[in-house]
Amino acid sequence: MVGEAWSGNDQCQFDVSPSEENEIYPVITSWVASMSLEEYFTQDHRQCDQLFLAVEQAAEARDWAGIGKHAKVFCDRLERHFQMEEGDLFPAFEEATGMRFGPTQVMRMEHQQMRQLLVELQETVRDRDPEAILGVTETLLMLMQQHNAKEEGMLYPMAEQALGEEGPAMLERLGPLPD
Numbered sequence: 001m002v003g004e005a006w007s008g009n010d011q012c013q014f015d016v017s018p019s020e021e022n023e024i025y026p027v028i029t030s031w032v033a034s035m036s037l038e039e040y041f042t043q044d045h046r047q048c049d050q051l052f053l054a055v056e057q058a059a060e061a062r063d064w065a066g067i068g069k070h071a072k073v074f075c076d077r078l079e080r081h082f083q084m085e086e087g088d089l090f091p092a093f094e095e096a097t098g099m100r101f102g103p104t105q106v107m108r109m110e111h112q113q114m115r116q117l118l119v120e121l122q123e124t125v126r127d128r129d130p131e132a133i134l135g136v137t138e139t140l141l142m143l144m145q146q147h148n149a150k151e152e153g154m155l156y157p158m159a160e161q162a163l164g165e166e167g168p169a170m171l172e173r174l175g176p177l178p179d
Contacts, residue, residue: 035171036160036167037089037156037159037160037163037167037170037171038152038156038157038159038160040171040174040177041081041084041085041089041151041152041156042152042156043177044081044084044177045081045148045151045152047077047177047178047179048074048077048078048081048144049144049148051070051073051074051077051078052074052078052137052140052141052144054066054070054073054074055067055070055071055074055121055137056137056141058070059130059133059134059137060134062130064125064128067125067133068125071121071122071125075118075121075122077178078114078118079115082111082114082115084174085107085111086108086111088170088173088174089159089170090104090107090108092159092163092166092170093155093158093159093162093163096162096163096166097158097162103150103154103155103158104155106150107147107150107151107155110143110147113143114140114143114144114147117136117139117140117143118140120132120136121133121136121137121140124136
């Protein structure tokens with residue numbers, strides 16, 4: 001079975017069956033009702049970082065089957081994160097602040113850059129190109145670190161303040177983060 005991280009023209013596909021995926025990362029969820037928006041999205045960053053680390057480790061070991069498995073899980077999880085931001089957090093922030101061409105526009109552009117790197121990751125796995133995969137993962141890591149720092153240092157605190165009481169309702173809609 002081929003897993004698809006998102007629909008549309010850009011697709012990140014890796015050959016992984018659902019049973020293999022669950023063997024790598026069991027589906028477990030946790031929910032902290034008192035979590036703030038900032039804590040929720042920051043925790044999701046940390047969890048995505050851990051999934052990416054598994055991709056990097058498999059790449060360094062040139063474990064092509066492992067790279068494909070870990071990359072599929074990471075790709076799906078990162079796209080879930082992007083969708084939560086682009087579908088819920090960013091529109092609510094823009095509505096609350098009136099800022100439609102500010103930080104959220106920059107974050108969306110960076111999401112697109114990361115999506116392109118995920119397509120490149122897929123291609124390097126398919127081609128089994130060890131030099132290219134290390135370059136793609138290094139570039140993706142730098143972009144994610146810079147992106148996350150901007151969101152955690154600026155956007156999330158601003159959103160927390162702007163959304164106020166709407167924040168807990170958003171978290172309820174988004175549901176628990178997978179562990």
